[in-house]
Amino acid sequence: MKLGFKIGLGFAALLALAAALGILAMINMSTVTTKSVMLEQEYVPEVGIATQIERSAFRTMYAMRGYGLTAEKSFLDNAKENLQALHERLGKAGELGDKSPNLKALKPAVEKVNKAVAEYERITNETVAVNQQIAERWADLSENGTRFMENATTLLNGQKNKMSVEIQANKDAATLQERLDKINLIGDIITTGNMTRAAVLRSRAERQPKYIEDANANFEIIKEKSLTLRKIIRSEEDTKNLSKVEQAADGYKKAMNDFLALWLKNEDIAKKRTEVGNTVTAEAREVSVTGMEGTTKIAADTVASLTTASTVMLVGLIVAVILGCLIAYFITRAITKPIFLGVKFAETVADGDLTKTLDITQKDEIGQL
Numbered sequence: 517m518k519l520g521f522k523i524g525l526g527f528a529a530l531l532a533l534a535a536a537l538g539i540l541a542m543i544n545m546s547t548v549t550t551k552s553v554m555l556e557q558e559y560v561p562e563v564g565i566a567t568q569i570e571r572s573a574f575r576t577m578y579a580m581r582g583y584g585l586t587a588e589k590s591f592l593d594n595a596k597e598n599l600q601a602l603h604e605r606l607g608k609a610g611e612l613g614d615k616s617p618n619l620k621a622l623k624p625a626v627e628k629v630n631k632a633v634a635e636y637e638r639i640t641n642e643t644v645a646v647n648q649q650i651a652e653r654w655a656d657l658s659e660n661g662t663r664f665m666e667n668a669t670t671l672l673n674g675q676k677n678k679m680s681v682e683i684q685a686n687k688d689a690a691t692l693q694e695r696l697d698k699i700n701l702i703g704d705i706i707t708t709g710n711m712t713r714a715a716v717l718r719s720r721a722e723r724q725p726k727y728i729e730d731a732n733a734n735f736e737i738i739k740e741k742s743l744t745l746r747k748i749i750r751s752e753e754d755t756k757n758l759s760k761v762e763q764a765a766d767g768y769k770k771a772m773n774d775f776l777a778l779w780l781k782n783e784d785i786a787k788k789r790t791e792v793g794n795t796v797t798a799e800a801r802e803v804s805v806t807g808m809e810g811t812t813k814i815a816a817d818t819v820a821s822l823t824t825a826s827t828v829m830l831v832g833l834i835v836a837v838i839l840g841c842l843i844a845y846f847i848t849r850a851i852t853k854p855i856f857l858g859v860k861f862a863e864t865v866a867d868g869d870l871t872k873t874l875d876i877t878q879k880d881e882i883g884q885l
Contacts, residue, residue, distance in 0.1 A: 552818065570804060572598050576793070643789065656774075657768060678695060
């Protein structure tokens with residue numbers, strides 16, 4: 517084996533080791549690149565979209581809660597804007613799920629959220645319808661309450677005027693007492709009506725349906741007072757005015773109880789709306805959490821791949837150094853040992869000893885020399 521071939525073989529071994537290390541590094545870096553692309557194009561966008569969906573859902577719920585409590589149109593408009601944003605973000609999430617083979621859980625999750633959002637919109641529309649009915653019943657309450665007070669006041673003022681006339685005419689005590697009884701009964705009816713209206717206002721202000729429920733008993737008092745009053749009134753005009761008071765009281769009672777029923781219905785709708793809204797946010801949060809878990813896993817895998825690549829390179833470098841030292845040692849020994857033996861042999865011959873022989877079996881240039 518020629519000396520040049522030996523040296524070339526040693527360098528070839530080093531080059532092969534370097535190539536192997538390079539290939540391993542390329543494989544590891546390719547894995548890192550693939551995972552980085554997955555992070556950039558799939559998992560990070562998934563987390564971002566899921567977070568936006570959750571935020572839009574929370575904003576929609578907040579606005580709808582405000583609308584449910586106040587019936588203010590500004591809250592409803594804000595809720596509709598956030599619902600529109602929610603649909604747009606769900607559309608983006610669906611597109612991401614379609615083009616991302618690694619986000620297998622995203623598309624089913626988006627379908628669940630879409631289903632929950634559709635239910636939420638249905639309940640939202642129901643809330644709008646009920647709030648409109650509540651506004652109508654509230655208008656009926658105001659109208660009947662005003663008519664009640666106007667007719668009762670007209671009836672009361674009529675009785676007061678008649679009493680003034682009777683006093684001036686020096687009517688007997690029995691007649692005056694009867695007139696006073698009429699005035700007191702009408703006054704009781706007005707007071708009870710005012711108490712009922714106050715109970716309705718308090719109930720709405722404090723959001724306590726119980727005040728309205730308790731106020732129903734007041735109509736029995738008004739009815740009882742009206743029946744008593746009807747027995748002692750004489751004029752046709754007073755009878756008509758009393759009938760108008762009774763009709764207004766009945767109208768107010770009906771409007772009040774209709775208002776209460778719608779209010780309670782709205783409360784039930786609000787509970788359902790909150791439950792469905794929580795489902796939407798929970799599903800969005802689940803997508804976000806899943807995306808974060810995937811992101812964390814891929815980041816950990818990427819770090820592991822980089823660590824492995826660094827370890828392989830370090831070990832390979834150490835092996836290359838050791839192998840290089842061994843190859844250098846054996847090649848140097850293969851060159852210097854025969855030369856050293858040759859020099860010793862030449863010195864022996866120079867001293868006149870021609871009996872010595874040189875035992876060299878190498879077939880390379882050094883052996884020939």
